[in-house]
Amino acid sequence: MMAAQVLALLREVSRLEAPLEELRALQSVLKAVSLSELREQAAELRLGPLFSLLNENHREQTTLCVSILERLLQAMEPVHVARNLGVDLQRGLTHPDDTVKILTLSQVGRIIENSDAVTEILNNPELLKQIVYCIGGENLSVAKVAIKSLSRISLTQAGLEALFESSLLDDLKTVMKTNDIVRYRVYELIVEISSVSPESLNYCATSGLVTQLLRELTGEDVLVRATCIEMVTSLAYTHHGRQYLAQEGVIDQISNIIVGADSDPFSSFYLPGFVKFFGNLAIMDSPQQICERYPVFVEKVFEMTASQDPTMIGVAVDTIGILGSNIEGKQVLQKTGTRFEHLLMRLGYQAKNASTELKIRCLDAISSLLYLPPEQQTEDLLRMAESWFSSLSRDPLELFRSISNQPFPELHCAALKAFTAIANQPWAQKLMFNSPGFVEYVMDRSVEHDKASKDAKYELVKALANSKTVAEIFGNPNYLRLRAYLSEGPYYVKPVSMTAVEGAE
Numbered sequence: 001m002m003a004a005q006v007l008a009l010l011r012e013v014s015r016l017e018a019p020l021e022e023l024r025a026l027q028s029v030l031k032a033v034s035l036s037e038l039r040e041q042a043a044e045l046r047l048g049p050l051f052s053l054l055n056e057n058h059r060e061q062t063t064l065c066v067s068i069l070e071r072l073l074q075a076m077e078p079v080h081v082a083r084n085l086g087v088d089l090q091r092g093l094t095h096p097d098d099t100v101k102i103l104t105l106s107q108v109g110r111i112i113e114n115s116d117a118v119t120e121i122l123n124n125p126e127l128l129k130q131i132v133y134c135i136g137g138e139n140l141s142v143a144k145v146a147i148k149s150l151s152r153i154s155l156t157q158a159g160l161e162a163l164f165e166s167s168l169l170d171d172l173k174t175v176m177k178t179n180d181i182v183r184y185r186v187y188e189l190i191v192e193i194s195s196v197s198p199e200s201l202n203y204c205a206t207s208g209l210v211t212q213l214l215r216e217l218t219g220e221d222v223l224v225r226a227t228c229i230e231m232v233t234s235l236a237y238t239h240h241g242r243q244y245l246a247q248e249g250v251i252d253q254i255s256n257i258i259v260g261a262d263s264d265p266f267s268s269f270y271l272p273g274f275v276k277f278f279g280n281l282a283i284m285d286s287p288q289q290i291c292e293r294y295p296v297f298v299e300k301v302f303e304m305t306a307s308q309d310p311t312m313i314g315v316a317v318d319t320i321g322i323l324g325s326n327i328e329g330k331q332v333l334q335k336t337g338t339r340f341e342h343l344l345m346r347l348g349y350q351a352k353n354a355s356t357e358l359k360i361r362c363l364d365a366i367s368s369l370l371y372l373p374p375e376q377q378t379e380d381l382l383r384m385a386e387s388w389f390s391s392l393s394r395d396p397l398e399l400f401r402s403i404s405n406q407p408f409p410e411l412h413c414a415a416l417k418a419f420t421a422i423a424n425q426p427w428a429q430k431l432m433f434n435s436p437g438f439v440e441y442v443m444d445r446s447v448e449h450d451k452a453s454k455d456a457k458y459e460l461v462k463a464l465a466n467s468k469t470v471a472e473i474f475g476n477p478n479y480l481r482l483r484a485y486l487s488e489g490p491y492y493v494k495p496v497s498m499t500a501v502e503g504a505e
Contacts, residue, residue, distance in 0.1 A: 007044055019053075023064040030071045038075035045072055051088040054100055066099050070106075078110045082120035086127060093130035098139040105134065105145040112152045121153070122162050128153075129171050135189070136175040136182045143185050151192045154200060160193075164203045172209075184227055187213045191231045198240040205244070218253045222269040229254075229273035233280055242285065251281070255294045272315040275300055279319035287329035298332075302339060305346050313350065314361050320347075321365030327376055330369065334384055341391045344369075348392030352399060356408055363403070363414035366392065367421040374424055374468075386427045397435050409450050416456040423463035429473040439478055443485060445492065458490035 009026040038045075050072075053065050073081060081089075085107075092104030108131060111117040121127060134146035153159035162168065176183045190209045194201040204210050217228040232250070235241040245251050258274055261267035278297040282290040291298050301323075304316035320343070323329040333340050351362040370385050393399045404415035422428035432438045441447070442461060448454045464470050465482040474482070485492075 007041060011046075020061060020064070023053075023061065023068065027064055027068055030068060035075055038072065041075075045076065047072060047085065048088065051085070051091065054092070054095060054097075062097055062100065066097075066103050070103060073103075073107055078107075078114035078117040079120070081107055082111045082117040086120065086124055090124075090127050090130055093127070093134060098137070098142050101134060101137070101139070101142045102145060105131070105142065105149060108149050109145070109152070112149055118153070118156070119158070122158050125162075125166065125168070128162060128168055132168060132171045132175055135185050136178040143182075147185060147189045147192070150189055154193045154203075155196060160200060160203045163193075164207050169207055180224075184231075187228070187231050191234050194235055195238050195241060201240055201244055210244075214248065214250055217250070218257065222264075222266040225257075225270040226273050229270060229277055233273070233277045236277065236281055237284065242281065251294075254278070255296055258296050258300055261300070268309065268312065271300070271304075272311060275304065275315055275319055279322045283322050283325060283329065287323055287326070287332045291323075291332050298336070302336070302343060305343050310355065310358055313354075314358055317347065317350070317358070317361050317365045321361075321368040324365070324369035325371075327381070330381070330384070333369075340388075344388055344391035345393075348396065348399065351403065352393070356411060359403065360410055360414045363400075363411075363418050367414075367417045370418070371421040372425060377425065382425055382427060385422065385425060389422065389428070397431055397438070401435075401438070401441065409453055412448075412453050413456040416453070416460050420456070420460045420463045423460055424467040426469045426473060429464070429467065429470055433474050433478075439474065443481055445485075445494075451491075454490045458486075461485045 009022055009029060047069065050065050050069055054062055089104050089107060092100050095101055095104075108121065108127075111121055131146050131149055135143050135150075137143055150163065154163055163172075172186060176186045186209070190204050190207075190213065194204040194210060201210070213228060213231060216224050217232055219225070232245065236245060254274055254277060258271070258278075261271050261274075275297065278290065278294060279301075282297075301316050301319050304312040305320070307313055307316070320333070324333055347362050347366060351359050351366065354362065370389060372381055372385055389396050400415045400418050404412050404419075406412070419432075423432075432442075442457075442464070445454075445457075448457050461482055464474070465479070465486045470482065471479040
């Protein structure tokens with residue numbers, strides 16, 4: 001019944017020149033109609049008049065039409081939309097109102113996701129051209145949806161050919177000239193496409209756009225360098241991307257720029273990004289190989305931890321955490337000997353005295369460095385972890401505990417995470433057991449008030465309770481208390497017993 005009312009109102013709208021009242025009524029009725037009812041009537045829905053009304057310069061009318069079209073288009077199959085509303089979609093992409101563009105691009109997204117419908121878009125070069133030009137608009141939301149659409153189109157061979165072997169490539173290069181921001185958006189698209197497969201990267205490289213990005217990365221403009229390194233780091237997340245960068249000599253060039261950074265007064269703009277690049281490279285390939293081949297990287301990280309600039313310290317701390325997140329990386333750091341001991345002392349100092357944000361980053365790095373999976377807990381590695389822990393401060397356990405008592409949930413969680421990292425190591429369990437009040441602190445549920453803190457405490461209890469050595473070190477009664485905490489879950493609240501008081505009403 002309601003669906004019939006929708007059809008009647010649509011017919012009414014198509015007859016009138018200024019159907020504001022009818023549009024309001026249609027919007028109201030649509031709220032009461034289910035999507036399944038609309039789908040049954042999909043063949044009867046005539047949306048052309050609604051799209052035509054978008055072309056008039058009337059704010060409320062446009063808003064109402066967008067709202068109504070969003071609902072009605074959901075009831076239509078993507079193939080039907082692609083075949084019957086192609087011209088309307090094309091007009092929608094050039095509409096001055098961004099809400100119309102976003103509506104249109106969302107439909108393009110539905111079509112692209114449908115294997116039967118996507119060919120309709122690939123065979124419509126004018127529509128593809130308008131999607132490309134949406135990247136150059138002022139509205140970032142519109143640009144992002146356009147980038148996502150083109151990236152999705154490029155997942156097929158036909159899509160790659162449509163984008164890189166036609167006049168669309170020239171449109172893409174024209175759009176790039178709009179301004180710096182738009183140029184970076186196009187680079188973002190190119191990196192997204194390049195990351196999919198070696199073949200996709202080959203199309204992007206042949207287009208000349210990857211080369212242009214790399215040329216800007218190693219150019220003289222320090223601000224451009226800082227932006228480009230983030231995109232190149234994204235490309236390096238893939239194996240074929242790293243291979244390409246190595247073959248093109250880009251990794252060596254980045255290393256050389258780090259070498260020359262000491263004499264560049266503006267290096268602080270790009271150095272953090274360059275160091276992050278190598279940190280990610282090391283953990284994705286081999287920490288040992290990367291650190292041996294590019295010793296300047298390790299040197300710079302150590303140097304940055306002693307900086308007075310919190311930005312530099314933060315990046316160095318994050319990178320140390322990344323490097324030390326696997327056994328090979330830990331061994332690379334261990335080989336630096338007393339230098340790493342001094343770095344750990346600085347890490348402990350910053351965890352105690354830095355800004356809240358940097359404290360959290362230091363605690364996260366410490367957690368990453370100290371964690372050893374049970375299957376990798378050899379005597380040598382356990383000794384190393386204990387030695388690193390001792391280097392952090394005079395009493396690291398008390399340091400973490402004092403941090404966890406500060407009234408900031410993020411800090412509290414970061415300190416609990418540091419405890420959790422060492423909780424399955426026998427030497428740490430002995431320290432915890434022998435620290436006055438520590439076992440009670442672990443068992444005390446009243447300390448944590450928010451969900452994140454309760455979850456973090458539960459992870460600590462879980463790490464202790466699941467350890468093979470904890471029953472022996474903590475004693476059986478404490479072990480049973482840990483198991484009980486574990487089975488009760490993170491959010492358990494002990495029932496308050498109601499004691500009858502004589503004379504109470």
